[in-house]
Amino acid sequence: MINDATEPPSSTEPEILRYAAFATDPGGGNPAGVVLDATGLSDERMLAIAAEIGYSETAFLTPGAAAGHHTVRYFSPLTEVPFCGHATVASAVALADRVGPGRFRFATRAGEVPVEVAEGADGVLRATLTSVEPHVAEAGAADVAEALGLLGWSTADLDPALPPRFAYAGARHLVLAAATRDRLARLAYDFDGLAAYMTARDLVTLQLVWRAAPDVFHVRNPFPVGGVVEDPATGAAAAAFGAYLRTVDPSAAPATLTLHQGEDLGRPGLLHVDLHGSAPRVRVSGAAVPIG
Known part of the structure; x- marks a missing residue:
């Protein structure tokens, strides 16, 4: 130790x-x-x-x-x-x-x-953690438009196959799916504005994703409410995303999702999200090592 x-x-x-x-x-x-x-x-x-x-x-x-x-x-x-x-x-x-x-x-x-x-x-x-029971809710047009404005995104930047939703599996997140990897890579946002937006909606992070394959995603998580520009790897958001994907794309389960995060920060991480079984709870797995 x-x-x-x-x-x-x-x-x-x-x-x-x-x-x-x-x-x-x-x-x-x-x-x-x-x-x-x-x-x-x-x-x-x-x-x-x-x-x-x-x-x-x-x-x-x-x-x-x-x-x-x-x-x-x-x-x-x-x-x-x-x-x-x-x-x-x-x-x-x-x-x-x-x-x-x-x-x-x-x-x-x-x-x-x-x-x-x-x-x-x-x-x-x-x-491997097993989340609390998750839930997914609609994200209204006004909520989505305000978030996009604070991110500097437009509706054209979104993947129409993965609609915006609020998702919870222990903490609440807004899931936004980018249409391209390039859009995900270019993250620059209004820090104070997004912090206020998230606080008003009890959000911990935004879960920004890009689908590379049916079960492979690249993700990023702005975290201004915590005083951090971006979280390099986010297990709570991964669990919420698993519940989200099972809701908006039932054909995605059963599966083990692979989430790549942190690459754009120079801290690559790997998260696995298990959507097998009938239980609503989501399992998230990953390694951990001491920092010397």
């Missing part, structure tokens, strides 16, 4: 770990802070730690009464979010680094999230 602190943690300062989620290389994926024992930390202290770390999210775990059970809270540098997929994957792998692979249960503000960790043939630990 790697601890980036220059001195051992004291009894009053929590041990802060750093992991790259949805990647097998510390330079890829999405960095997450992990505090495996946040017992006694106030909301203000957790927010301050998240701001000091500067990653899009830091997870704070409090051990439960049963083995493998933890209460988990997630803080961005600016605010608490109800659920964060990449920090969940990072936390589960950090726990597995301590106690070995297995099953964990995380009690989050969004609900209970089971996570399984297994070691791959390459020796890298991979976690």
Whole structure:
């Protein structure tokens, strides 16, 4: 286990770990802070730690009464979010680094999230989370038009086969599908304007996608409400997207979707979204490795 602190943690300062989620290389994926024992930390202290770390999210775990059970809270540098997929994957792998692979249960503000960790043939630990029950809702024309204006997109930039929708699987996202990879690659938006738009609609990120193949997508996630221009790899949005795709394109399931994210940021990550089975919950998988 790697601890980036220059001195051992004291009894009053929590041990802060750093992991790259949805990647097998510390330079890829999405960095997450992990505090495996946040017992006694106030909301203000957790927010301050998240701001000091500067990653899009830091997870704070409090051990439960049963083995493998933890209460988990997630803080961005600016605010608490109800659920964060990449920090969940990072936390589960950090726990597995301590106690070995297995099953964990995380009690989050969004609900209970089971996570399984297994070691791959390459020796890298991979976690699979099962989302809370998702739901998908229509996105009104006015909501879509305002979002497009803030992004600098037009309706011609959208893929007509994948209509805009609001999707939730622990956190709420607006899904917008780009018609071309080039449109997705050219991301420049009104940071303050989009933050206000998202706050008014209780959105955590926008899920911007481009379909490369029936089950392969490239995705990007603006995250101004968290004080971050873009999230490099977003498990909560991936789960919401799985529910979205199953709703707007029923022929897409059963399948395991491959989501490429972070390439445009120089932090390539890989997320797998499992749409098999009849259960509405979505499973999201990815590797995580310590950041040294």
